[in-house]
Amino acid sequence: MSEVLKRYEAWIKEASLPDYLKMELQSIVGNYKEIEDRFYQKIQFGTGGMRGLLGAGTNRINIYTIRLVAEGLALHIQNHGEIAMQKGVVIAYDTRHFSEQFALEIAKTIGKYGIRVYLFEESRPTPELSFAVRQLGAFAGVVVTASHNPAEYNGFKVYGEDGGQLPPAASDQIVRFMDSIENIFSIDIQDENTMIKNGFLHYILKEIDDAYQECLLTLSEIELHSIKETLSIIYTPLHGSGLMPVTTGLKRFGFHNVTVVPEQADSDPDFPTVSYPNPEERQAFELAIQLGHKKEAELLLATDPDADRLGVAVRKDDGNYELLTGNQLGALLLNYILLQKNLKNEIPGNGIVLKTIVTSELGRAIAEKFGVHTQDTLTGFKFISEKIEEYNSSGQFKFLFGYEESYGYLIGEFSRDKDAVQAALVTSEMAAYYKSIGISLFDALTNLYNEFGYYKESLKSITLEGKDGQDSIGQIMSGLRNHPPDSIGGIRIIALEDYKKRTRHEIHGESIPISLPEADVLKFFLEDDSWVCIRPSGTEPKCKLYFGVRKGSAEEAEAALRMLEKDLMERIVL
Known part of the structure; x- marks a missing residue:
């Protein structure tokens, strides 16, 4: 039996699984492609947190994958010592399906370690969560949201004590703690009333609203x-x-x-x-x-x-x-x-x-x-x-x-x-x-x-879902990286910035180091001051292509933009 099917069988047999998740898994019996999409990987957690479809499986957002990330965050905080635990975590949530429930699950997962938790009583915006982390002097913050994604999505974004999204080193440590947990169903949670009684759970709202x-x-x-x-x-x-x-x-x-x-x-x-x-x-x-x-x-x-x-x-x-x-x-x-x-x-x-x-x-x-x-x-x-x-x-x-x-x-x-x-x-x-x-x-x-001058920009996205889509996006990036074009839209390329290699290569010239962090991004600079940038999305199953031009009139800018888009999109063969 494949690892995918083993995970599926373990989930469908799990006694603690809520009925709505069990029924969801029973509805896909025999549908290997659907099973594979839900179980071929753990849902990815990166520097932007995690975001994905709601549902049953290791590659979905549900109470178990939410607890898994919360456990990793709790161990990360505990690893930073007593002061970090006393500073605690602020948790906010938006208006999506399960957001309020997930926020409480996060609080109860983290709180069992004796880490102080501040939980918003009502849904509040992500920027107010960022503000609250700084206002309360917390060590970390969490907001349950999938931003502007469709209704069937939700997510988990983590913030550091500066109120900014967690940097890569801290995110990597959370992932290591998550990877150390062999059984996702073994993660314990604390009782809400016990946390309140012991002083580890504090509900917040008006004082933060007013200060903000x-x-x-x-x-x-x-x-x-x-x-x-x-x-x-x-x-x-x-x-x-x-x-x-x-x-x-x-x-x-x-x-x-x-x-x-x-x-x-x-x-x-x-x-x-x-x-x-x-x-x-x-x-x-x-x-x-x-x-x-x-x-x-x-x-x-x-x-x-x-x-x-x-x-x-x-x-x-x-x-x-x-x-x-x-x-x-x-x-x-x-x-x-x-x-x-x-x-x-x-x-x-x-x-x-x-x-x-x-x-x-x-x-x-x-x-x-x-x-x-x-x-x-x-x-x-x-x-x-x-x-x-x-x-x-x-x-x-x-x-x-x-x-x-x-x-x-x-x-x-x-x-x-x-x-x-x-x-x-x-x-x-x-x-x-x-x-x-x-x-x-x-x-x-x-x-x-x-x-x-007339600056005009556009964005084209190629949506490629699932494991096959992920592989296709990788092929797009490697193809452009290993065999870059000489021109786009009939305009000669004069430089290429490869953020994965962290170099800027001047055509017919030298390569210069780039000071920005490593990332799977390519940016082409054209001789007429136009530019094109390509990157995989960090939060959605998409490859994103950005275009920018500057011309003397709106009509010229629009025509130049369409030419760049048409040429590059035709080059990408899926």
Whole structure:
């Protein structure tokens, strides 16, 4: 019998298995492909935690795989000694299926070791969890979420004591502890009431909400009371955890003409009004756009279920709404923040902007105008938070703004992960500022393009699920790495950065070391300042291809982008 079938048999015979999981396994008897997908591996835990389909099996999210990671985290904390155990862990969760139950399972798994646990009483956003870790001086944090994935997913994200996602060394140690556990069903849990009685479980909510909101207020750059009161805003939490912090924050910022999309205000784990709750997609904005037309709203805001990503749509002169990309909103926010600080003479000489290697170069051009340095990081906001901590310790740079193309922004470093609550409040204030000088956010974006050139970017994803898909993604990367093209879209390649080898190879020139950490990423630089980047997703069964161009007009940029996309996609033969 294969190892896959042995694992399947062990699970289906397990006496403690809940009926709903046992019935699920019984329904796939004889379906080897389905069994293999659930049992060919343990669900992967990396520097971003773990994320996957809910269900029975070692390659699914369920109470047993949740306990397994929680056990690894508990042993990691215990390994750091009594002080780390006393500092403890903060646990938050979003509105997904089983999120609240999983959060308590994590608490009970960790608590049996005598480690202090702070557990949110209600669902709260990922950035508020990051804030709470710092506010409470905890050693670690956990949020149960699958971010913007469809309803059938959930996940487990781990944070360090700086409030940032766990660095690779700590994640590797957790994995080693997880691998040392031979029987996943042998993991014990503590009784909730016993933990409370012994002082190891503390429920939290209002004190963290209040402290977080006070920090959010520090991000306000301007007053403009009359304009803020009349600016018409539509907000949707997409059935997620952003409702309370965003609406409270907007009110405290002075925005009172705010309407929440009623059909999407409820915390519904099925996300019934959207295909999936991703504010990057137009379909997530359909109800907000309909309500926006009725209210003649100037600004539409949407947050994903754990409120770390913000999507924005702005009204144009013709009354229609333009959805901003992550790169566009990031450029607008950066320009607004630096503009306001410059007016107050508050830009430090060592100011720095942090962005990822797949984020638009428009941000670099804007920062340069204000005399601010820009530093690239690998994809993933954990690398931005690591740099913030590094620069705070060294004093080399003063953090001013961080963002990534996938709709993640950080303005105030009291959180150390992308924060859609922060971004929603500052975006609203930015809209009020531009309204005060007679232009819309769309006009402001057009002005940036006129000043710096038309930067345009796109992302193509190839979804390849299961073991076969994982192998195919590996073949795509090795093929491009071992046999790189000479040109893409008819434009000659002048350099290749291979982050797995940590080298930048100049075509017909020397190879230069790359200081960023090792990663399975390739980035091609073209002679017309265009670029292409390819990487496997760290959280989804996808190979992601990023494209960026800069041209003299919107039409030229669009044509150049389509040419790059067409050429590279045709080269990838699956």
